[in-house]
Every structure is written in structure tokens, then in C-alpha cells.
Amino acid sequence: MKAFFAKKRLGAAAVIAAAALALSACGGGSGDAGASGSGADAGSGPSFAVAKDVSLTGSPTFDKIKSSGTVRVGVKQDQPGLGFKDAATGEYTGFDIEIAEWVAASLGVAKDKIEFKPIPSASRESAITNGDIDYYVGTYSITDKRKQLIDFAGPYFVTGQGLLVKKDNTTIKSEKDLAGKNVCSATGSTPIQNIKANFPDTKTTEFDTYSKCIEALRGGQVDAVTTDQAILIGYAAQEPDTFKVVGEPFTTEKYGVGLPKGDTALRTFINKMFTDGSDTWTKIYNDTLGKSGTKVEQPKVDQY
Amino acid sequence: MTSILFDAPGPRARSRNVVLSVVTALVVLAIIGFIILRFTESGQFTAAKWKIFTFPLVQQTIVSSIGVTLQAFAAAAVGSLLFGVILAFGRLSDHRWISLPCYWVTELLRAVPVLIMMMILYYGLPPLGVHGITPFTAVVVALIAYNGSVLAEVFRAGIESLPKGQKEAGFAIGLSKGKVQRLILLPQAVRAMLPVIIAQLVVILKDTALGFIITFNEILFQANYFGTQAQYGSPVLPALMVAGATYIVLCLLLSGIAKWLEWRLRRGPKSLKTATPINLDMGAGAGLSAGS
Amino acid sequence: MDTLTENLELFTTGFKNTGILFIVSAFFALILGTVVAAMRVSPVPAMRGAGTLYVNTVRNMPLTVILAFFALGYPKLGLVPVNFITAAIIGLSLYTATYVAEAIRSGINTVPVGQAEAARAIGLPFMQSLTLVILPQAFRSVIPPLFNVFIALLKNTTVAAGFSVLEAGAIRANLSERGFPALTGLLWVALIFVILVIGVLSPLQRYFENKWRVAR
Numbered sequence: 001m002k003a004f005f006a007k008k009r010l011g012a013a014a015v016i017a018a019a020a021l022a023l024s025a026c027g028g029g030s031g032d033a034g035a036s037g038s039g040a041d042a043g044s045g046p047s048f049a050v051a052k053d054v055s056l057t058g059s060p061t062f063d064k065i066k067s068s069g070t071v072r073v074g075v076k077q078d079q080p081g082l083g084f085k086d087a088a089t090g091e092y093t094g095f096d097i098e099i100a101e102w103v104a105a106s107l108g109v110a111k112d113k114i115e116f117k118p119i120p121s122a123s124r125e126s127a128i129t130n131g132d133i134d135y136y137v138g139t140y141s142i143t144d145k146r147k148q149l150i151d152f153a154g155p156y157f158v159t160g161q162g163l164l165v166k167k168d169n170t171t172i173k174s175e176k177d178l179a180g181k182n183v184c185s186a187t188g189s190t191p192i193q194n195i196k197a198n199f200p201d202t203k204t205t206e207f208d209t210y211s212k213c214i215e216a217l218r219g220g221q222v223d224a225v226t227t228d229q230a231i232l233i234g235y236a237a238q239e240p241d242t243f244k245v246v247g248e249p250f251t252t253e254k255y256g257v258g259l260p261k262g263d264t265a266l267r268t269f270i271n272k273m274f275t276d277g278s279d280t281w282t283k284i285y286n287d288t289l290g291k292s293g294t295k296v297e298q299p300k301v302d303q304y
Numbered sequence: 305m306t307s308i309l310f311d312a313p314g315p316r317a318r319s320r321n322v323v324l325s326v327v328t329a330l331v332v333l334a335i336i337g338f339i340i341l342r343f344t345e346s347g348q349f350t351a352a353k354w355k356i357f358t359f360p361l362v363q364q365t366i367v368s369s370i371g372v373t374l375q376a377f378a379a380a381a382v383g384s385l386l387f388g389v390i391l392a393f394g395r396l397s398d399h400r401w402i403s404l405p406c407y408w409v410t411e412l413l414r415a416v417p418v419l420i421m422m423m424i425l426y427y428g429l430p431p432l433g434v435h436g437i438t439p440f441t442a443v444v445v446a447l448i449a450y451n452g453s454v455l456a457e458v459f460r461a462g463i464e465s466l467p468k469g470q471k472e473a474g475f476a477i478g479l480s481k482g483k484v485q486r487l488i489l490l491p492q493a494v495r496a497m498l499p500v501i502i503a504q505l506v507v508i509l510k511d512t513a514l515g516f517i518i519t520f521n522e523i524l525f526q527a528n529y530f531g532t533q534a535q536y537g538s539p540v541l542p543a544l545m546v547a548g549a550t551y552i553v554l555c556l557l558l559s560g561i562a563k564w565l566e567w568r569l570r571r572g573p574k575s576l577k578t579a580t581p582i583n584l585d586m587g588a589g590a591g592l593s594a595g596s
Numbered sequence: 597m598d599t600l601t602e603n604l605e606l607f608t609t610g611f612k613n614t615g616i617l618f619i620v621s622a623f624f625a626l627i628l629g630t631v632v633a634a635m636r637v638s639p640v641p642a643m644r645g646a647g648t649l650y651v652n653t654v655r656n657m658p659l660t661v662i663l664a665f666f667a668l669g670y671p672k673l674g675l676v677p678v679n680f681i682t683a684a685i686i687g688l689s690l691y692t693a694t695y696v697a698e699a700i701r702s703g704i705n706t707v708p709v710g711q712a713e714a715a716r717a718i719g720l721p722f723m724q725s726l727t728l729v730i731l732p733q734a735f736r737s738v739i740p741p742l743f744n745v746f747i748a749l750l751k752n753t754t755v756a757a758g759f760s761v762l763e764a765g766a767i768r769a770n771l772s773e774r775g776f777p778a779l780t781g782l783l784w785v786a787l788i789f790v791i792l793v794i795g796v797l798s799p800l801q802r803y804f805e806n807k808w809r810v811a812r
Binding site for chain 3: 313342346424517556
Binding site: 122125145148184187189192193196205206207208212215216219220221 | 677679
């Protein structure tokens with residue numbers, strides 16, 4: 001059943017992608033922003049040279065990938081610019097998606113053998129420890145608490161907590177204006193923890209995904225959405241007439257690739273890939289997040 | 305049944321009933337009209353909000369998510385019925401070392417919210433080194449644990465409501481205790497309790513939707529995802545309407561199939577007159593089936 | 597034990613909100629459910645139809661969908677804004693009311709026919725025979741199923757955790773954020789529910805059942 005749908009989807013996807021592009025040409029406003037993001041990346045994203053005859057000893061995850069020939073990657077599906085799945089085309093796009101494909105390619109898995117699994121923040125550790133996925137690439141901050149359950153390769157990106165408000169909001173200019181406001185973030189995420197711990201006068205609202213927070217912000221149920229600024233920039237870029245990012249990042253978040261605990265061989269392998277592949281990294285960045293014009297340096301990996 | 309509460313309406317009552325009927329109808333229409341008006345005014349019926357559902361992939365995803373829901377339902381329903389029968393026989397056992405644990409298991413499982421059980425399975429166990437628990441297994445196992453224990457009580461009440469003569473007659477013709485339970489008591493209990501069992505099956509179907517909280521990929525989970533696609537105008541309400549309508553259709557289908565089955569069983573030559581009234585103590589269906 | 601003692605304020609806030617959801621929703625569900633039950637047995641066909649429509653629609657939808665509608669969908673309509681706990685209470689009340697209505701309706705059916713006939717014989721109209729004769733007796737025999745409905749409601753409050761209400765069901769997510777083991781926290785939550793259901797509500801159910809048992 002699944003295989004049937006997957007096959008059909010691939011064929012259909014190409015047709016729909018074309019249709020979506022055509023539609024977006026005549027549809028205005030927010031339709032344009034989304035379609036241009038997904039449309040541009042759909043065909044032209046950097047395609048990675050798939051490594052051949054990769055040998056990696058002592059990695060149970062790699063053995064599993066090798067024997068099945070496919071790789072299951074946990075990603076976000078609702079973060080434009082980072083990890084985003086277009087419901088109509090089924091196409092995944094964004095910085096994290098490219099990173100995930102890069103990792104897969106260097107492990108010898110071609111793009112069409114990647115199975116993306118959308119997994120919200122709150123279930124990431126469970127999905128990795130359960131073995132639902134081989135690795136996770138989705139705005140996954142490296143923290144000591146998470147390291148107790150899983151391992152991280154990277155970091156491959158550094159950002160910090162920021163604030164997204166409605167375009168017409170003039171009262172919230174930075175994190176200092178949050179007292180008495182209602183701020184939304186994802187359950188089980190680092191930012192909500194920070195708000196609860198360091199901003200006691202701020203009310204919090206929690207959903208399993210950031211996109212629900214965005215809807216709550218649109219509906220006026222919350223005053224601001226807080227999470228990593230990179231994510232927020234993605235939302236603001238998708239709907240520049242509705243939302244804006246305010247203030248400077250007030251924390252430091254390092255994104256890593258989530259791996260099953262104890263798979264040191266795979267972690268070392270991916271870290272080496274990041275260190276050696278700074279050209280690829282820059283290309284990925286310029287093709288996705290860098291389109292907003294910001295320049296960022298690739299962080300040094302942390303081989304703990 | 306209801307007609308005993310009031311006399312056959314006379315001319316005055318009839319005209320009063322007509323007036324009340326019109327008023328009720330107006331009130332209901334006003335409420336529905338207001339809802340539709342609000343939906344229209346806030347743009348929920350515009351083509352833009354529904355455009356997302358015109359894509360083949362979206363439709364396929366909805367169909368496959370219905371499949372996922374039905375799979376979870378089927379697995380949980382079969383499992384719950386089996387688990388329920390086992391627990392019910394356990395509780396009816398003459399050995400205290402069997403009946404007492406079964407009693408406590410039933411009581412405990414009925415007291416814990418299903419959602420908490422799902423969370424225990426999905427979030428609680430993996431850090432202990434238990435592998436291979438997908439959202440699907442967590443949903444199914446939790447549903448079996450809860451609904452199985454509810455159904456156990458239903459079966460038990462059904463068996464206990466049977467006339468004692470049934471059991472005695474079974475023993476009299478030389479059947480063993482297991483055979484009496486399996487061949488004589490259980491079939492009659494199931495028939496007597498069919499409405500309650502069906503209500504519980506509907507509960508299982510609805511409760512698969514709890515799975516979205518532990519990221520189970522079912523109908524509601526997909527609806528939430530579609531609803532938050534900003535490039536298609538964030539069709540939250542259209543997506544929820546689709547999900548709600550889907551569930552209503554599925555539940556009505558299930559009830560319909562069950563009613564047909566019940567009708568076939570009742571029509572059978574062996575149908576018992578005594579089987580009709582449902583013992584009030586076991587909740588008349590409503591209470592038991594309210595659990596989710 | 598550390599998980600409980602070091603996060604005591606989390607557990608107390610969580611279960612306080614569970615209590616609020618439970619009591620307020622139970623109150624409204626009881627009122628609405630009784631009204632709907634009365635409508636469903638009334639002599640006015642349109643009222644019966646309206647009651648049946650409501651019960652059949654809401655009962656065939658998962659609670660999660662109903663809560664999602666009030667927490668996520670309702671704000672899109674541009675009406676009076678409601679906070680998430682109110683949204684959860686509205687959803688829980690509307691959902692539970694259908695079960696209350698069905699419990700009461702089945703209770704009405706258990707009241708002996710003679711009672712209704714006697715009420716009619718002394719000339720009581722429908723509303724009076726319902727409120728003075730039938731419902732008081734029905735409520736007595738309805739106590740056990742009604743308690744089952746409320747026990748289910750208590751457990752159902754956990755669903756609100758998926759819609760940004762900090763109640764018992766949301767304790768796990770908060771514990772994970774603080775770096776405490778999920779399992780211990782969840783087992784404590786489960787234990788408290790067991791105590792509330794087996795230790796408090798069930799004995800209460802038996803007490804009322806015995807006290808108000810209908811002598812027939």
C-alpha cells in the first residue's frame with residue numbers, strides 16, 4: 001500500500017510541481033512567497049555526488065542503512081526556509097533538508113532513497129531512541145539534557161532565540177518588552193524553557209508545532225512567537241506583509257544532527273563531512289537561508 | 305417509549321406544538337445560519353481556502369491517513385475484544401489468585417486516561433531501552449488496554465445477567481466449565497450486550513484521534529498540517545471541517561454495519577427474549593462509552 | 597520521588613487546572629445534557645429533531661476534533677476572543693453533555709410507566725410531569741451511569757494538553773523540558789488519576805447509589 005502511494009506520488013509530484021508554478025504565477029500575495037521558495041528549490045537545489053563504496057565500521061545505524069538501501073530522516077515539515085513540505089507537491093525544501101540530503105549522499109544513499117519523516121519537536125528524542133528514524137535534521141539544538149538520550153553531530157548552524165510579532169505591533173521591540181505578554185512556542189523546545197525560567201512575568205502558550213503558534217499569532221491569541229531566529233525569518237519571509245522579526249537573538253542555539261546514542265562512528269563521520277565540506281555548506285546556505293541576503297559563517301564542529 | 309410521557313395532543317396542544325416546533329426550528333436555523341454567516345464573512349468558504357484540497361497529493365494523503373486510522377482501529381478493536389474476553393473470564397474464575405489480579409488490572413486500566421497510557425508507551429519506555437515503539441503501536445496498545453478492560457466489564461455484566469439455568473443446563477449435559485463459558489454464556493452475553501459493545505467500538509474509532517498528540521500520522525494530524533499551510537491561506541477551519549465530516553461518516557458507517565449485524569443476530573431463531581433489557585448497573589452504554 | 601517533590605508546583609498547577617476543567621465542564625454538561633434529554637423526549641417533533649441532531653453530530657466526532665475547533669478554528673471566525681482554558685471548557689462541556697443527555701434519557705426510560713401515567717392522570721402537563729415526577733426519579737437511577745460519564749470527563753481533560761492548557765496531561769512535556777525522566781512523571785500522573793477515580797469518584801458513586809437507590 002505504502003509503496004504504491006510512494007511511487008504514484010513521485011510521478012504525480014512532477015506534474016503538480018509544474019502546475020503549482022503555473023498557478024503561483026497568476027495567484028498573488030502569500031501564494032507567491034511560498035511557491036517561489038519551494039519552486040526554486042524543487043529543481044535547482046544542489047545535487048550531491050553520491051558517495052560510492054562507503055565503508056564505516058562500528059556504526060549500527062550505517063549497517064541498517066546499508067542493508068535496507070534507504071535512509072529514514074526525521075525532519076520538520078512546517079518551517080519555511082529550513083524544513084518545509086509543500087502539502088500539494090509533497091516536496092521537501094529548506095536548509096535542513098539540504099543538510100540531510102548531503103549526509104545521505106556522503107553515506108552513499110541517493111536522493112530518491114531518502115524517506116523523510118516529519119516529526120515535531122516534542123517527539124524527536126523518542127523517534128531517535130525508538131529507531132523510527134536513522135537521524136534527525138530539523139532545527140535541533142544541541143543541549144546537555146538531550147545528549148543524555150541521544151548524540152549530536154555538528155553543530156552545522158548557529159542561531160539564537162528571537163521574536164516574531166505582527167507587522168503592525170509596536171509595543172514589542174525586543175525581549176525586554178515581554179512582561180505581561182503572551183508568547184507562544186513549541187512544547188518541549190529550548191525557547192519555551194528559557195521564557196519560563198527567565199521571563200517569569202510572561203505568559204506562555206504551547207503547541208506541538210510552530211505553525212500552530214503562527215496561526216495563534218495571526219488570530220491574536222498570542223502577542224509573539226518565540227523560537228530560533230532562523231525559523232522566524234523563514235516565516236516572516238513567507239508572509240512579509242503579516243509578520244516581522246524584532247530585536248536581536250538573545251540566546252545561542254547550535255543546531256546538530258540528532259543520532260542514536262552511542263553511534264560514535266557515524267558521529268565522527270558526519271563531523272568530518274562538515275569540516276571537510278565547507279564549500280558544500282556555503283552553497284547550501286546560499287541556496288536556502290542565504291537568499292534573504294544575510295551572511296553567516298559555518299560553525300566549527302564540536303567533537304565531544 | 306417517549307409517548308407515555310404525554311397524552312395524545314388535543315387541538316390546543318397540537319397548535320401549541322406547532323408553535324413550539326416553529327420556534328425551535330427558527331432557533332436551530334438561526335444558530336446554523338449564524339455559524340454559516342460567520343464562516344462566510346471570515347472567508348472560510350472562499351475558493352482560496354479550499355484550494356489545497358484540489359491537489360491530488362493532498363487527496364491521496366487524506367485517503368492514506370483514513371487508511372492509517374482504520375488500521376489502528378481494526379487492530380485495537382480486535383485486540384480489545386480478545387483482551388476483554390480474557391479479562392472477563394479471569395474475573396469470573398473460581399480461583400481467587402486469578403480473579404483478584406484480573407479485577408485490579410481492570411480497575412487500574414479503567415482509571416488511567418488513555419492519553420496518559422499512550423504517553424507512557426511512547427515517551428516513557430524508550431529511555432529505558434525499549435525499542436520499536438512507534439506512535440502506531442503506542443496508540444493501539446493503549447486503546448487495547450483501556451477498551452479491553454471496559455469491554456471485560458461489559459462481558460462480565462452480560463454473563464452475569466443471564467439466567468442461572470443456562471449455566472446449570474450446560475453443566476447438566478456434561479460440559480466442562482470452560483466449554484460452558486465459551487459455548488453457552490459468551491455468545492448469549494455478546495448478543496445481549498451488542499449495543500454497548502458497538503458503542504465501545506465507536507469510542508475506539510474516535511480515540512485513535514488522540515494519537516495526534518503523540519504525533520501519530522492519522523486524520524487529525526494531517527488536518528492540522530494542512531490547516532497550517534500558510535501558502536494556501538492557512539485553511540484551519542476547512543481542514544477541521546474535512547476531518548470532522550470524515551469522522552462522522554466513519555462512525556455512522558461503523559454504527560450502520562453494527563446495527564445490521566445486530567439485526568441479523570436478533571432475527572436468528574435462537575434469539576432470547578430475556579436478552580433485551582440492559583442491566584442499568586453497567587452503565588447503559590452511555591457512561592462506559594464516554595471514555596476517551 | 598524526586599521527580600514529584602522537585603516539581604511539586606508543576607504537579608499542583610497541572611492538577612488544579614485539571615480540577616477546574618473537570619468541575620466547570622461537569623456543571624455545564626449536566627445542565628445542557630438535562631435540557632437536551634428533555635428535548636429528546638418532548639412532544640414537540642422539532643425539539644426532538646434538534647436534540648437528536650446535536651447528539652448524533654457531536655457523539656460521532658472525536659473530542660480532539662471538537663477541542664481543535666474551539667482552540668484553533670474558532671479564533672479564525674473573528675468573534676469574541678476566548679483563552680485556551682475557556683476553549684477547552686466549551687469543547688469538553690459540549691462533548692460531555694451528549695453523554696449526559698443519553699444517560700438521563702435512558703434513566704427516563706427506566707422510570708415505570710405507571711409513574712408517567714399517574715402524573716398524566718392527575719392532569720399534569722408534559723413539563724410538570726417531567727420535572728416533578730419523572731426526572732427526580734430518573735436522576736436517582738441515572739446516578740451510576742452519570743458518574744461513569746463524569747469519570748470519563750475527568751480523564752478526558754487530559755486531551756486539553758494538546759491545545760495549550762497546562763493540566764495533568766501537559767506535565768510530561770514540561771518535565772522533559774526540565775530534564776526529568778518522562779516515565780516517572782507519567783507514572784505519578786497515572787497514580788494520581790487512579791487515586792482520584794478509584795479512591796474518590798467510585799466510592800462517591802457507590803455512596804449516592806446506595807443513598808438514592810430507588811425502592812421498587
